[in-house]
Amino acid sequence: MRCLIDCDVLNYQCSFAGQFKDELTGEVIMKDFDYVAEDLAYKVKEITEECMSDEPPLMFLTEDSDSVFRHKLAKTLPYKGNRDSRKPKHFYNTVAYVRSEFDCVSGYGLEADDLLAIYATRDPTNSVICSVDKDLRQVPTNHYTWSVGKRESKPMEWIDELGYIELDAKGKPIMGGLKALFAQALMGDRVDNIRGVEGLGPVKAYNLLHDLSTEGECFDVVKEQYIAKYPDNWENLLREAFDLVYIIRELDLDGEPVLYKYPKERSASQDQVDQRQGVEVHGQKQNTETS
Secondary structure, three states: OEEEEEHHHHHHHHHHHOEEEOOOOOOEEEOOHHHHHHHHHHHHHHHHHHOOOOOOOEEEEEOOHHHOOHHHHOOOOOOOOOOOOOOOOOHHHHHHHHHHHOEEEEEOOOOHHHHHHHHHHHOHHHEEEEOOOHHHHHOOEEEEEOOEOOEOOEEEEEEOOOOEEEEOOOOOEEEEHHHHHHHHHHHOEOOOOEOOOOOOOHHHHHHHHOOOOOHHHHHHHHHHHHHHHOOOOHHHHHHHHHHHHOOOOOEOOOOOEOOOOOHHHHHHHHHHHHHHHOOEEOOEEOOOOOO
């Protein structure tokens, strides 16, 4: 079992731990970087032990946030356009430390989330995605969430392809798998500045998706909500939502991200492949020989 660690999140967390604001003067006071490095190394050790990993962890970083493909696909609102671009003082020192001390994966055009998902998809049973980012819980594999502040860690959990959606005592969604993807397409994502269906919150998303048992049923429910809310432009808005919230699992032959395919599109595409390969399609053997 190998830990795949979301270092975009971990770097921020440990960098912020290395500074505090003086209550009297308002001045930001920085601790020595050694403190930050020790904190990060301890956190990585804790994560690997909690996941009972017997391999060195693999750390994932977003190389250049401005190059991420989602910026070009966001038409309604700027992708992550509501985020504060300022970084904690030791952030870049932390990135350099991670690169020097651990095996790292990064790349232009993709976020650390996408790279994590691609690696986990290659060997899901022997991988564990380690992050506090809810978006990654779409991916069918093992997942571990470490503690942040007063929020306790969650033990390692296997999430299957369809997944689930529940509500905690405060009405916040707990979700994973495709149901997490569909819930995010419905609710949008304030953190990433993705709109979704305006006015549709976690309780309605839960009510719509909780009892459904197939991907097709979930997709149809999401589609119906977009048609009802945006009758004149639902197709474009639905496509944009899925393009932005879906975590990439694979790249095509040109190295471009493979976006989420609607269930019927994927079925039709597979039928074409099956016909070319001469396998049985809809109960009938297809002949691939040509005269």
